[in-house]
Amino acid sequence: MSEGISKPRNNACDESTVSLDSVNAAYSRWAPVYDFVFSGPLYFGRRAAVREANRLGGKVLEVGVGTGLSLPDYRRDIQITGIDLSQDMLARARERVRRKKLSNVEALRAMDAAELDLPDASFDVAAIMYVMTVVPDPAAVFRELERVVRPGGKVIVVNHFAAESGIRAWGERVLARWGDYLGWDPVFPKERLFAATRMKCISEVPVPPFGLFTKFVFERPKDGLPA
Numbered sequence: 001m002s003e004g005i006s007k008p009r010n011n012a013c014d015e016s017t018v019s020l021d022s023v024n025a026a027y028s029r030w031a032p033v034y035d036f037v038f039s040g041p042l043y044f045g046r047r048a049a050v051r052e053a054n055r056l057g058g059k060v061l062e063v064g065v066g067t068g069l070s071l072p073d074y075r076r077d078i079q080i081t082g083i084d085l086s087q088d089m090l091a092r093a094r095e096r097v098r099r100k101k102l103s104n105v106e107a108l109r110a111m112d113a114a115e116l117d118l119p120d121a122s123f124d125v126a127a128i129m130y131v132m133t134v135v136p137d138p139a140a141v142f143r144e145l146e147r148v149v150r151p152g153g154k155v156i157v158v159n160h161f162a163a164e165s166g167i168r169a170w171g172e173r174v175l176a177r178w179g180d181y182l183g184w185d186p187v188f189p190k191e192r193l194f195a196a197t198r199m200k201c202i203s204e205v206p207v208p209p210f211g212l213f214t215k216f217v218f219e220r221p222k223d224g225l226p227a
């Protein structure tokens with residue numbers, strides 16, 4: 001398993017309440033307790049994304065692989081590369097791969113999702129779960145995903161998106177004050193995701209619990225992306 005490291009980029013985006021440094025710091029804090037706190041609530045979305053990837057097959061890139069909670073659920077004939085900004089999260093993913101003998105995980109590498117040190121069109125599928133609202137510049141991440149999946153390849157996105165109204169919307173606006181500390185943006189609207197990509201959305205499915213999350217599948221056009 002390769003463990004190469006590329007230097008994280010320092011970046012900030014006006015629209016986002018998070019920056020790369022704050023995300024890295026936040027996930028250093030989360031790493032020791034991440035599995036305990038998030039394996040349950042985020043389980044269904046992770047499972048939905050991995051099932052989709054298993055159905056599609058081929059070479060899979062998991063972006064923001066975190067502690068690698070999803071890795072044991074991929075089919076063993078699927079070759080997986082995982083990347084993450086946080087060395088603390090990746091250390092736990094590597095430990096999981098070793099413990100569970102996941103020989104189909106080819107590489108776990110530290111890098112910024114917005115600046116992938118990976119060749120063009122080198123994956124059949126990219127999966128990005130609970131990461132789009134964490135990155136400072138989702139459009140830059142999409143550009144990289146569009147580049148590294150082959151024409152006709154798929155990008156699976158699972159995330160929470162902001163409620164438009166009601167008690168949930170109010171709660172999300174309150175949480176947004178601590179976006180930097182938490183390491184994600186609780187008021188990320190779905191429209192911002194669509195504005196960030198030139199790929200076609202071919203499926204959109206709500207995910208439990210209570211449809212709080214959504215799974216999208218985007219396809220890189222076979223005949224090239226619009227300019």
Ligand SMILES: C[S@@+](CC[C@H](N)C(=O)[O-])C[C@H]1O[C@@H](n2cnc3c(N)ncnc32)[C@H](O)[C@@H]1O
Nearest residue numbers: 027064065066084085086089112113129130134
């Ligand atoms: C909420 S966690 C999700 C982890 C995993 N996908 C899961 O389902 O448990 C977000 C992950 O994205 C990573 N991350 C945040 N910003 C990133 C970036 N710019 N590039 C790569 N990974 C990033 C964090 O370090 C963290 O591991």
